[in-house]
Amino acid sequence: MDFVIVGGGAIGLVLASKLFEHGHNVEVLVHSKEQCKAIQSGGGLTFINDVGEEKTLPIGVTTNPQNLNKKAIWILAVKYHHLRDMQLLFDELPEETILLFIQNGIKHIEFARDLKQKNILMGTIEFGAEKVNSNKVIHRGIGIFNIANFKGEAWNNEECQRLTAIDLPISFSENYLEMLLRKAIVNCLINTLTTLLGVPNGDLIRLPSHHRILKELYFEIVSAFPEQKNMLPFSNIEQICKNTSQNTSSMLADYRHGRKMEIDTIVGGVMELAKERGHDLPMLKTLYLLLLALEGMEE
Ligand SMILES: NC(=O)C1=CN([C@@H]2O[C@H](COP(=O)(O)OP(=O)(O)OC[C@H]3O[C@@H](n4cnc5c(N)ncnc54)[C@H](OP(=O)(O)O)[C@@H]3O)[C@@H](O)[C@H]2O)C=CC1
Ligand SMILES: CC(C)(CO)C(=O)C(=O)O
Incomplete structure (x- = not known):
């Protein structure tokens, strides 16, 4: 399965690393050219897992959304207040692209409701992540990744459920609001x-x-x-x-x-x-x- 991670912050980089390690095609859309260069020139992203092992993973990274696979699952790993500046990105993505929001808080519900995409998932993450610098991240502790259908029923799709084939405890919730x-x-x-x-x-x-x-x-x-x-x-x-x-x-x-x-x-x-x-x-x-x-x- 293909994944696009939007946002090269703490959680985005940990999710990208976990998915990449489990054989998924992952690309990260970052905000700054400096971060893109730092990851590319260092041979990839340095990932320190939850038991302290360090690896460099050759994960694809870009600042240009046009280069990315629109059929992938797009995981929005930016802060809530970044979403407002990203309206054009959502407008240009096809209605069929599956989106997964992982923000803390509840105010992104309204934002996601107004998007044209027909299949939207909500997620909550109970593990920690810490970005050391633009190309190094630490996974801090195991915790559940809960996912719920928000718009449409993307989670019922077999392809989507391949997300569970990573060593993070993933659980499905029936009620996104709860x-x-x-x-x-x-x-x-x-x-x-x-x-x-x-x-x-x-x-x-x-x-x-x-x-x-x-x-x-x-x-x-x-x-x-x-x-x-x-x-x-x-x-x-x-x-x-x-x-x-x-x-x-x-x-x-x-x-x-x-x-x-x-x-x-x-x-x-x-x-x-x-x-x-x-x-x-x-x-x-x-x-x-x-x-x-x-x-x-x-x-
Ligand atoms: N950190 C944690 O332990 C946990 C975080 N969360 C939640 O996950 C979400 C992400 O948090 P976290 O990873 O810590 O946040 P970070 O601040 O580390 O990362 C956010 C990233 O989004 C990037 N960004 C902002 N605007 C854009 C844009 N237009 N296009 C592409 N990238 C953009 C920022 O880039 P730049 O810096 O270059 O502007 C930054 O790298 C939050 O809602 C948080 O509440 C949930 C559980 C745990
Ligand atoms: C799970 C927890 C509490 C990890 O620190 C978190 O959600 C956060 O830091 O935003």
């Missing part, structure tokens, strides 16, 4: 606290003071979403922190690099859904305001 909300809650807990406390994910369970905040915040959020309690017991949050203990969350990585953080689609999105149910989530709101203040100080 799946995205579940992951957005995970990120409201892990990404906000790791960013504000400046710690790797594992410290949220290692340090009793941090663990206490994690737990109190968890119970506040699930009070608004009681149906999530079974799908997402507190032990799942602890397990994700454990599996990705060395990872710098994507929000903390953004903060440290002076990039825009996904505050609105993750925290704003969950707060809006809670508000519709009459819940104010004061603790989460405080973290939201603190994150906006942090981001504002960078500008």
Whole structure:
């Protein structure tokens, strides 16, 4: 099966490496000519797997979408706020191209709904990834890759299911909204606290003071979403922190690099859904305001 990965960031480069290692044809569409050159001139992408083994993989990379296979599955591995600038790319792709969005948060739902493509999948990723530089990435910890049909039924297609033939635990979800909300809650807990406390994910369970905040915040959020309690017991949050203990969350990585953080689609999105149910989530709101203040100080 052919895959196009849009975005040569942390997750895009790990997914490209995993797919390439398992014999799929993979090409990565990157933003900058510098990144393209760095990967090509170094003989490929340097991938450090979750047990620390390093390999250089000769993965194809381009800055020109015209060169890419429109019949491949296109995995959108950019941040939510990058999607707006990519409208032309989606307009120029045929209606038949299968898209897979893997963003954290929930606001990309609206964006994807308006696209002309008829087969769209949503995914959530529970492993970590860290980009060392433009041609080197580290896979940090094993975690589930959940996939759900969003528009059309692409997942029922045999070709698509070949995605499962990689050594990542892939699971199919019947309900994309429940799946995205579940992951957005995970990120409201892990990404906000790791960013504000400046710690790797594992410290949220290692340090009793941090663990206490994690737990109190968890119970506040699930009070608004009681149906999530079974799908997402507190032990799942602890397990994700454990599996990705060395990872710098994507929000903390953004903060440290002076990039825009996904505050609105993750925290704003969950707060809006809670508000519709009459819940104010004061603790989460405080973290939201603190994150906006942090981001504002960078500008
Ligand atoms: N990192 C993690 O551990 C996890 C991340 N996620 C989610 O995955 C998504 C991606 O995150 P992550 O990989 O960390 O993000 P990164 O910021 O590392 O990567 C995003 C990439 O998108 C590229 N990009 C931006 N605009 C375009 C464009 N128009 N065309 C091509 N490429 C473009 C950027 O390029 P450039 O830098 O050159 O502008 C950058 O390389 C996010 O929604 C995140 O929430 C989910 C689970 C774990
Ligand atoms: C799974 C987790 C928490 C890994 O850090 C993540 O989704 C992120 O960093 O955005």
